[in-house]
Amino acid sequence: MYFYWRKFTGTGNGAAEPMNMVRRILIPEQPFRERRPGAAWPEWGVWPAKWIAPAEGEAAGMRATLFRCDIEMERQETVRLHLAADAVYRFWIDGVYVASGPEQGDRNHTFFDTFDWEAGAGAHRLTVLVTSFGGSGPFSRMEFAHGLLLAAEGAAGARLNSCAANWRAAGIAGIAGRNVLYGAGSVGQELVFDLAGWPEGAERGEGVAFGPVVEGESGSNAGMRNEYRPVPLLEPAALPEMAAAPVGGWRVVCVSPSEGRRLPADGGDSERAAEWERGLKQGNMRVPPHCSLRVLLELDDYYCGCPELTVSGGAGSELAVGWCEALAVTDEPSGRKDDRREWRGRYFHGIYDRFRMDGRLGAELFTLHYRAGRFVSIEVRTGAEPLVIDRFSLRESRYPVEFAAAFECGDDRFAECFRLACRTLEMCSHDTFMDCPFYEQLQYVGDTRIQALVTLAATPDDRLVRKALRLFASSQLESGLVQSRYPSRVTQVIPTFTPYFVGMVLDWAKWRGGALARELFPAARRGTDAFERWLNRDGLLEINRSWNFVDWPGWKWGVPPDGEFGVSGVLNAQYLYTLEMTRELCELMEAPELAAHYRRRLAEQSERFVRAFWRPDAGLFADSLAGDAFSEHAQVFALLSHALPEEIRERCAATLFRRRDLTEATVYFTFYLFEVYREFNRPDLLVERLKIFFDMNTLGLKTMLEAPEPSRSDCHAWSAHPIWHFLTSLLGVRPAGAGFRQVEVRPQSGPLPFVRGKVCHPAGMIEVECDAHSARVVLPAGVTGRFIAPDGRSFALGGGADQIEFQP
Known part of the structure; x- marks a missing residue:
């Protein structure tokens, strides 16, 4: 092709x-x-x-x-x-x-x-x-x-x-590196491109x-x-060429002296900014000798991209192009950013590509790697000669994600949230998935599971998902743990991320199945079995190594109580969830003996877990053996294990839904909280907890935050999961077995007057429209399934269109 x-x-x-x-x-x-x-x-x-x-x-x-x-x-x-x-x-x-x-x-x-x-x-x-x-x-x-x-x-x-x-x-000699001054070292060095060491005609093999x-x-x-x-x-190569469209939506908002990182509080000379915008867009922008200035560009969206420059003259001049997500309120790189649209009086902390001129005419400058953000700073320092910027443009660089899914419910907040989440996934999809395009540019397992699910539900292209699965399997260590991020030249192990690799294999078995699921099945089992080494004499999980990250609710380094040195209720609950995912995977892979093994292991661990962490007076599972802290996280993992005694399960869920004094899940972990809301048919709570995503729009964001404010990253695709829950929880479309051969449609509109949308299937698109009285479902040819009405009744779905009537 x-x-x-x-x-x-x-x-x-x-x-x-x-x-x-x-x-x-x-x-x-x-x-x-x-x-x-x-x-x-x-x-x-x-x-x-x-x-x-x-x-x-x-x-x-x-x-x-x-x-x-x-x-x-x-x-x-x-x-x-x-x-x-x-x-x-x-x-x-x-x-x-x-x-x-x-x-x-x-x-x-x-x-x-x-x-x-x-x-x-x-x-x-x-x-x-x-x-x-x-x-x-x-x-x-x-x-x-x-x-x-x-x-x-x-x-x-x-x-x-x-x-x-x-x-x-x-x-x-003209290509060298310089350490990034800003706190984003895992993206590598800044480029220093000296034309004196790149002879004219070098691309033709001349000079x-x-x-x-x-x-x-x-x-x-x-x-x-x-x-x-x-x-x-x-x-x-596993992937198509990256999307590389020109970035057309940008404007010059300020021209100021380049000394220091602070932009003028009064906004600077607007006429000079307009002159620079015309000059950069039309070409032949002349910078006089002995000049030092900064030109700040505001982009109309969040972009990953590269500058394309042609320059003439300016021997001894230096030109730097820096990118940042937003300007900081204080001169601290990790300081708060507040309204992302504001730049006046703010500080520019960015990552740069730097160019040195040798005076030639028509020199074409290029970079080796994309940068990311919403603001671009062009900083020029000329010597005795003027420098002419013959041509300047920005070109986007990302995976060519094509969203085919859609969701409507009559509430504009959902439409805006869907748009921001789509852009976030685009910006975190390159030749691998990645957590964030500005800071780390690394494919983390916990992030990638969510990105992969959104990709499978919302786009027809699963190649990035396939590649991620194979690379994570390649990263598996002798212990059975997968590396927490991969590919990476610096090994990092987060034991609590290996369960999400197991989840990714399970998700693939449901949404695609086939040869890749069979290939990865042994690696998933090894990942689960790796945790047996940490079972203590009481049979409880006690992980005494590494960074056991779960979420960012205020826990130090995101590690729950006793999650570093001790017996953590949250981590033991996650182990139950891992055993349950492995059991389900074995059943999908038609391995009944293995499924029976993990079913027994799950039952044994569940009994130990309940005995150690259930607090009847609170109606909750404790975060520690001391029973002095409670979180949504422990309840969520325990409920998703499907291994609790029914009475405890019902009471735990009821308390979780009622209590507001628990340690709350943040933007990342709400993915799993919303899974519990779906299982218990509580779309009202799901819609209520979407507020943290809806509020991002008030900050002038174009993408989703990594965590609650003050957030480090403004673009983090683990926060794109509202797309998944709009399509698979509210609209209710999910696989009903291996390989998506059967479909379950179980809409949960809750307080919404209706839900309407489309979900991607390997055979085409699934269309659903549902209100309080009726539903219409269209399946691709040859695909069948079941429709579960809000009153619990089940209706058979054949290939093509089905109209279903039911009572509210």
Whole structure:
């Protein structure tokens, strides 16, 4: 399937050639799978190309190398290219930009990109800029050894495959890193791009002193090599090209001196701001000599993106482009932000890309990584020469999420909440899911379970979910725990996040099923079994290591009472929930013996849990053995375990719904609280607790907060879960078994006059409209299910449209 193509003419070497075309494609299986005649089994999956690196050897810190290959094509032909790099690449053919990549993975999932190049007859030059970060890049970017791998299928491979005979390399001094001054170090260093070290014409392979390369190991296909040294194992790109639309909605709000981080309280000169806006949008904006200024842009939405700049002159000038989510009230990076629309008198704490000019004309500046936020600061300091900004634009960068779901209920607050949540998920979807695009850019299990569920219900594209599941399984440690965030070059273990990996596998078994569910089934069981090592002599869970995060309700580091050194009621309740999810997964996977095992384990643990933590006088489960603290979290996990004696279950739920003095779930954990509200048919409480999400709109936010104010992150996709509950709790559409082969529609409109919407299904869209008296349900062809009316009656649903009448 084709995702983009670029046309160009010429070779960069002065010769006119027929038109060329290059297209990035996704391929269904690995190349070079054929077993060569006479080859032994250790040679299966070996590429005809080798990893190459510059001959001068390794260097400390950020490192950039330009690789070059010249080829003479005897006739016009289509050549398929496979390209991988460690860590990131920027690719040109005949001086024309083609693509950047690759998508993130790990050593066992090193992704390569594939291109179909329709090359004209004559001379051509391929150039690839490869940059590695020397351990200072984004935590999510896993590096092994600086280098390039390119292989071509067919006869052209003999002249294009990366090896010492075909390729040359040159070190690029103009690309370096600088530590982020702001508290977001896991996104890597700021880029420092010095044009003096990027010769004019470098993208065409000109002006650079090329030397020999050294060869490393051959490329190796993942899943095929049976004997190999520690090398990256290659997989075809799993994802389409990222969305890269121009950012059109921005305005210059202030122009001021660049010293310090504080913007003028009076807003500055509005006429000068208007002049700069015209100049940047129309081009040829001149900055006079010996000038130092800041130009603040306000974007019309929250964006992840990159600046695109062409500049002329200005030898010795410096230009920096910084991004921030909102301006702070005080000169503290983690200080409060209040109304996110306000910038007057506020402080700009951002992450920058920095450029130094050498005076050339028409220099094109580029970055290596996107930034995120709602405000952009262009800071310019000129020397003796004026600097002309010939062209300035911003280009969005994110996964091409396409929302097909919809929800209506007659209340505008829900529509605005749905919109903010959609934008939040978009901004946290890239070549992996991530918790937040500004601060960490890491795929955390607890966050990703929610993002994956929203994606499955609201979009027809499940590729990011598939990739996340496989990467988390790849992160599984010898203990059985999965790493709390992955891919990550810095290992982090949050034991309380492994249950959410089990939940992700269960969710996939329900919403998709099939081969991937079977593949991950053993890993999920290992994750659950990992907790048995922490059962103490009383049979209670006592985790004495790591960061046992649950939520941000005011607990230190988000860890519940006795969750660090002791026996926690919340963590023991979560263990019950984990056993229940594993039991259900075993049943969906048609493994009755395993299901019976986990059912017994659940019953045993439930008895111990009730004996240790149930407080009859309070009608609640305590957070600790001392019984001096109670939270919504302990009750929620216990109720979702479906393992409590019925009398205790009913009383616990009634007390949870009534009491307002419990430690309350915040935006993240309300996902699980709302699951309990659904199980007990309390949409009234769900709607009531949505207030924390509705109120975000009053702060001028464009995305959802990480936590209650003062929130660190303004864009955190674990807070996008209202979409899920609008579609699957209020509208009531969920799978009724493995693989979504059967559908359950159980609307719970509560105080709402009606609910109406659409939910994604592998076979198409499910449409539901329901009020107090009737409902209309449309299922995709061949899909059947049940409709559960508010009065409890069940109606069969066939493929197509069904009209159902019932009494309120």
